[in-house]
Amino acid sequence: MEKPDDDKSKAVQEEEQVVNPWEVSAKDGGKIDYDKLIDKFGCQRLDKSLIDRVERLTTKEPHVFLRRGVFFAHRDLNDILDAYERGEKFYLYTGRGPSSEALHLGHLIPFMFTKYLQDAFKVPLVIQLTDDEKCMWKNLSVEESQRLARENAKDIIACGFDISKTFIFSDFDYVGGAFYKNMVKVAKSVTYNKVVGIFGFTGEDHIGKVSFPPVQAVPSFPSSFPHLFGNDNIRCLIPCAIDQDPYFRMTRDVAPRIGYHKPALIESSFFPALQGENGKMSASDPNSAIYVTDSAKEIKNKINRYAFSGGQDSIELHRKKGANLEVDIPFKYLGFFLDDDKELKRIGEEYGSGHMLTGEIKKILIEVLTDLVERHRRARAAVTDEMVDAFMAVRPLPNMFN
Amino acid sequence: MEKPDDDKSKAVQEEEQVVNPWEVSAKDGGKIDYDKLIDKFGCQRLDKSLIDRVERLTTKEPHVFLRRGVFFAHRDLNDILDAYERGEKFYLYTGRGPSSEALHLGHLIPFMFTKYLQDAFKVPLVIQLTDDEKCMWKNLSVEESQRLARENAKDIIACGFDISKTFIFSDFDYVGGAFYKNMVKVAKSVTYNKVVGIFGFTGEDHIGKVSFPPVQAVPSFPSSFPHLFGNDNIRCLIPCAIDQDPYFRMTRDVAPRIGYHKPALIESSFFPALQGENGKMSASDPNSAIYVTDSAKEIKNKINRYAFSGGQDSIELHRKKGANLEVDIPFKYLGFFLDDDKELKRIGEEYGSGHMLTGEIKKILIEVLTDLVERHRRARAAVTDEMVDAFMAVRPLPNMFN
Numbered sequence: 104m105e106k107p108d109d110d111k112s113k114a115v116q117e118e119e120q121v122v123n124p125w126e127v128s129a130k131d132g133g134k135i136d137y138d139k140l141i142d143k144f145g146c147q148r149l150d151k152s153l154i155d156r157v158e159r160l161t162t163k164e165p166h167v168f169l170r171r172g173v174f175f176a177h178r179d180l181n182d183i184l185d186a187y188e189r190g191e192k193f194y195l196y197t198g199r200g201p202s203s204e205a206l207h208l209g210h211l212i213p214f215m216f217t218k219y220l221q222d223a224f225k226v227p228l229v230i231q232l233t234d235d236e237k238c239m240w241k242n243l244s245v246e247e248s249q250r251l252a253r254e255n256a257k258d259i260i261a262c263g264f265d266i267s268k269t270f271i272f273s274d275f276d277y278v279g280g281a282f283y284k285n286m287v288k289v290a291k292s293v294t295y296n297k298v299v300g301i302f303g304f305t306g307e308d309h310i311g312k313v314s315f316p317p318v319q320a321v322p323s324f325p326s327s328f329p330h331l332f333g334n335d336n337i338r339c340l341i342p343c344a345i346d347q348d349p350y351f352r353m354t355r356d357v358a359p360r361i362g363y364h365k366p367a368l369i370e371s372s373f374f375p376a377l378q379g380e381n382g383k384m385s386a387s388d389p390n391s392a393i394y395v396t397d398s399a400k401e402i403k404n405k406i407n408r409y410a411f412s413g414g415q416d417s418i419e420l421h422r423k424k425g426a427n428l429e430v431d432i433p434f435k436y437l438g439f440f441l442d443d444d445k446e447l448k449r450i451g452e453e454y455g456s457g458h459m460l461t462g463e464i465k466k467i468l469i470e471v472l473t474d475l476v477e478r479h480r481r482a483r484a485a486v487t488d489e490m491v492d493a494f495m496a497v498r499p500l501p502n503m504f505n
Numbered sequence: 506m507e508k509p510d511d512d513k514s515k516a517v518q519e520e521e522q523v524v525n526p527w528e529v530s531a532k533d534g535g536k537i538d539y540d541k542l543i544d545k546f547g548c549q550r551l552d553k554s555l556i557d558r559v560e561r562l563t564t565k566e567p568h569v570f571l572r573r574g575v576f577f578a579h580r581d582l583n584d585i586l587d588a589y590e591r592g593e594k595f596y597l598y599t600g601r602g603p604s605s606e607a608l609h610l611g612h613l614i615p616f617m618f619t620k621y622l623q624d625a626f627k628v629p630l631v632i633q634l635t636d637d638e639k640c641m642w643k644n645l646s647v648e649e650s651q652r653l654a655r656e657n658a659k660d661i662i663a664c665g666f667d668i669s670k671t672f673i674f675s676d677f678d679y680v681g682g683a684f685y686k687n688m689v690k691v692a693k694s695v696t697y698n699k700v701v702g703i704f705g706f707t708g709e710d711h712i713g714k715v716s717f718p719p720v721q722a723v724p725s726f727p728s729s730f731p732h733l734f735g736n737d738n739i740r741c742l743i744p745c746a747i748d749q750d751p752y753f754r755m756t757r758d759v760a761p762r763i764g765y766h767k768p769a770l771i772e773s774s775f776f777p778a779l780q781g782e783n784g785k786m787s788a789s790d791p792n793s794a795i796y797v798t799d800s801a802k803e804i805k806n807k808i809n810r811y812a813f814s815g816g817q818d819s820i821e822l823h824r825k826k827g828a829n830l831e832v833d834i835p836f837k838y839l840g841f842f843l844d845d846d847k848e849l850k851r852i853g854e855e856y857g858s859g860h861m862l863t864g865e866i867k868k869i870l871i872e873v874l875t876d877l878v879e880r881h882r883r884a885r886a887a888v889t890d891e892m893v894d895a896f897m898a899v900r901p902l903p904n905m906f907n
Contacts, residue, residue, distance in 0.1 A: 235685075235689050238689055238693070239689060239692065239693040242693070245686045245689065245690065274685075275682075275685065275686055275689075276682075277681075278680070278681055278685045279679075279680055279681020279682065279685065280677075280678075280681065283637075283676075283677065283680045283681065284647045284677055287637050287640055287641060287647065287677075287713060288647065290641065290711060290712050290713030290716050291640070291641040291644070291711050291713040292711065293711055293712050294708065294709050294710065294711050294712070295697075295706070295707075295708045295709070295710055295711070295712055295715060296708040296709060297712075298712055299708070304697070305697075306696065306697045306698040306701070307696050307697070307698060308696065308697055309692060309693050309694065309695060309696050309697070310692050310695050310696070310697055310699075310700055310715050310716065310718070310719070311689060311692030311693040313697060313712050313715045313716065314692050314712065314715065314716035314719075316712070317712070317716075
């Protein structure tokens with residue numbers, strides 16, 4: 104039977120959403136369907152009972168990113184909490200690909216959350232700066248990738264990590280020794296067909312891409328850091344955005360075969376662009392995001408001019424129908440960065456019912472973000488080169504579990 | 506038109522010889538056709554005029570492996586000699602994959618020749634032990650690969666290298682830093698399709714194989730050894746068996762694109778098995794080769810029992826027709842290891858004419874090899890762990906060009 108022509112156009116229309124470490128795009132330019140993503144990736148939803156358990160175990164209020172569902176999925180978080188409850192140690196691993204000089208707010212999210220986890224569980228943390236990855240994917244020079252890694256390290260340190268519990272490393276500096284041995288162990292356990300299935304590489308991709316997944320995999324294994332963990336085969340928990348899940352699916356598949364625990368994951372959704380959830384924060388469009396280097400004036404201007412509003416077209420209509428909170432970027436951003444649950448609820452009710460106008464909620468957001476960015480700027484300005492060297496020194500951390 | 510059936514069997518019969526780093530097999534179980542290999546690989550034959558030039562420049566008699574055509578092919582050796590004549594520096598790079606404890610005579614050939622080159626040109630030498638490769642290809646543990654690398658280093662040191670000019674390194678020890686940066690530069694310059702074309706990897710091969718070629722490529726670049734060469738972009742000459750040519754074809758293709766000279770090569774044919782040139786030296790058949798650990802009795806026994814003879818079936822016939830030197834293994838082995846040209850010529854004439862019997866030439870070979878192996882054994886026994894550490898220490902070599 105001949106396939107009718109419109110089947111083809113239908114196939115194009117129904118193109119699936121794409122989420123991998125290099126591309127995040129929703130179906131038909133809409134919103135990412137996170138339920139579908141959880142099904143496809145095979146991770147679990149982070150439910151209320153698990154968040155309650157975190158609160159019980161840490162005797163700390165769960166982070167706003169937990170309460171508001173920013174971190175919404177996980178793998179084996181229960182195992183980590185079981186181990187923690189038994190008094191067993193674990194460590195945190197997160198990272199960043201240093202592809203740009205200035206971070207935007209979305210870049211801060213995993214680090215703000217990891218800082219909370221470090222404080223709440225009192226555990227050591229390794230932060231990988233994948234300058235090798237960016238050198239290969241973005242075609243940056245080795246030197247430029249390394250420079251960006253150091254610049255980004257300053258922003259990361261400015262998030263307040265405890266130097267007695269935190270080791271930051273760049274791949275160009277640190278790959279070698281025990282770390283390289285683990286890379287080889289992973290590499291010999293994964294076929295080319297497997298990485299093609301996971302990452303979608305093609306034959307015209309360079310072999311640097313094929314070689315890289317083990318580099319991001321092995322910080323999940325404590326023996327990659329002999330100066331920290333010696334031969335202690337402790338568990339690892341990875342806070343990250345869910346687009347990094349493919350790396351750790353691969354890692355979890357390999358881990359037991361080479362004698363390690365599968366790393367556990369706690370995964371976030373994506374921070375929306377100013378233009379809305381179907382927009383994309385792009386380095387080539389500075390107006391798509393708030394950067395930690397933006398001035399108060401720039402923040403005010405960007406939010407007032409570009410933040411997608413769920414408010415109605417006229418004041419009259421707005422007073423009558425209220426704002427559509429589902430699509431309103433100022434309200435969504437406040438959901439990330441306004442810690443006060445009651446105040447957020449009040450704003451939602453007033454704005455959603457039309458009592459509050461778009462200009463008013465934007466004013467609140469401008470205050471919150473100006474304050475956040477200003478605090479970050481001050482903290483970053485206080486980060487010296489010596490502090491970067493100290494965080495990145497290969498050294499034991501004798502008090503990392505205190 | 507239907508393809509007739511016998512075309513297929515003909516295609517199988519006419520299967521090409523295969524020469525790559527993991528497989529060397531001649532067409533139809535015959536001898537390797539080195540002329541064809543030179544054509545296929547695109548290297549050049551090492552002719553008399555080039556050997557004469559080496560002799561002139563070094564004011565040393567060319568090594569027996571040059572005079573007898575063991576090293577028979579090259580790439581850009583003229584460029585190295587031009588540079589040398591202009592007073593420019595170069596360095597040597599060779600290596601070994603440590604897959605077995607005991608080396609056989611074939612394994613010694615590149616090292617004996619490299620020792621001659623080092624002495625003749627008075628140049629530094631880096632020797633790579635690819636324990637990572639063997640860990641991945643032979644499925645050895647990391648620890649066993651490293652142990653074999655150290656054991657093999659002792660045999661290599663026993664060949665007499667000058668510690669003031671020689672740096673031996675294992676990949677598991679040394680990969681990292683400047684070396685890793687060059688690995689990334691190479692990896693991002695080679696597509697997967699390209700390595701498939703060169704090495705014949707399949708989708709079911711693990712990604713360790715795909716990741717490895719840059720590891721063997723980068724010792725060709727002086728910046729991989731900052732403790733030796735700093736920023737000095739000097740040339741590199743690689744003595745190796747011709748099965749390693751694929752790695753360096755890839756390396757030479759990439760080198761100018763990332764700012765380095767193409768490494769020059771001087772390439773040897775393969776050392777034949779005791780069973781003859783269409784036999785194969787195999788680790789699983791100890792009688793296929795003479796090992797440097799064989800006792801005098803074992804050497805005598807192996808040569809008398811297994812060395813393929815070109816002599817005739819009866820003494821009468823032998824006296825009449827003489828030996829076939831083309832296939833005679835004792836005569837071929839003497840071609841590698843009997844330094845005295847006149848004596849070799851005499852033996853060839855007497856044996857080829859039937860004056861000398863198979864038992865007699867075997868007796869000569871037994872003497873030559875027993876002496877060689879005994880000297881190697883004594884030299885190896887004198888190599889201490891401290892000497893291995895000293896050769897493998899990452900250190901400057903201030904007198905490496907003296």
